[in-house]
Amino acid sequence: AQSVTQPDIHITVSEGASLELRCNYSYGATPYLFWYVQSPGQGLQLLLKYFSGDTLVQGIKGFEAEFKRSQSSFNLRKPSVHWSDAAEYFCAASEGGNKLTFGTGTQLKVEL
Amino acid sequence: GAVVSQHPSRVICKSGTSVKIECRSLDFQATTMFWYRQFPKKSLMLMATSNEGSKATYEQGVEKDKFLINHASLTLSTLTVTSAHPEDSSFYICSAPFPGVGNEQYFGPGTRLTVT
Numbered sequence: 332a333q334s335v336t337q338p339d340i341h342i343t344v345s346e347g348a349s350l351e352l353r354c355n356y357s358y359g360a361t362p363y364l365f366w367y368v369q370s371p372g373q374g375l376q377l378l379l380k381y382f383s384g385d386t387l388v389q390g391i392k393g394f395e396a397e398f399k400r401s402q403s404s405f406n407l408r409k410p411s412v413h414w415s416d417a418a419e420y421f422c423a424a425s426e427g428g429n430k431l432t433f434g435t436g437t438q439l440k441v442e443l
Numbered sequence: 444g445a446v447v448s449q450h451p452s453r454v455i456c457k458s459g460t461s462v463k464i465e466c467r468s469l470d471f472q473a474t475t476m477f478w479y480r481q482f483p484k485k486s487l488m489l490m491a492t493s494n495e496g497s498k499a500t501y502e503q504g505v506e507k508d509k510f511l512i513n514h515a516s517l518t519l520s521t522l523t524v525t526s527a528h529p530e531d532s533s534f535y536i537c538s539a540p541f542p543g544v545g546n547e548q549y550f551g552p553g554t555r556l557t558v559t
Binding site: 365367372373374375377380421425430432436438 | 447449477484485486487489492534536538546547548549550551552553555
């Protein structure tokens with residue numbers, strides 16, 4: 332069955348430190364891959380997406396993600412975290428733009 | 444960028460009543476929209492796919508008679524929670540795929556439903 336896994340439920344980093352959020356997928360073929368961020372009580376905002384081509388994808392707010400086919404991974408990174416980055420992060424996948432399958436989310440806490 | 448709105452943002456209703464939530468794509472047309480439910484500190488669970496001009500497609504375990512979906516136009520889908528009970532209290536989010544490569548989805552801001 333198709334699935335998206337985010338192994339880390341909670342992550343805490345210090346402001347200014349680097350960040351990596353893990354995401355693995357299980358699909359028959361390479362799906363479209365997305366990272367979304369959700370602030371409390373809010374909807375989801377798209378950070379970045381991968382459809383094809385360059386495996387290093389740049390997104391908004393200084394985020395980037397790298398697609399690694401051999402590892403079925405699409406990890407999200409940021410070189411220097413800001414306090415305002417504290418939120419819930421969701422990795423998601425879809426086949427050809429159909430319904431999304433979400434990971435369970437990673438709650439990011441930023442220590443000042 | 445593309446915008447999806449939801450109305451209302453918050454609603455409190457009494458047990459046994461029905462509540463309608465609207466999802467609109469403001470600057471693009473969407474023949475398909477998706478309805479999700481999110482429990483506290485949990486991921487999004489797809490409830491159903493709303494199809495303009497035809498019946499909605501419900502995910503396994505979702506009661507279609509309880510969660511009525513109507514895709515009235517290319518920019519509007521509604522979710523009606525019928526005979527609401529406290530266990531229906533949740534955060535409901537809709538999304539609409541933007542036409543193009545990958546049909547990237549845009550999400551509404553969500554509706555917080557509390558049933559008392």
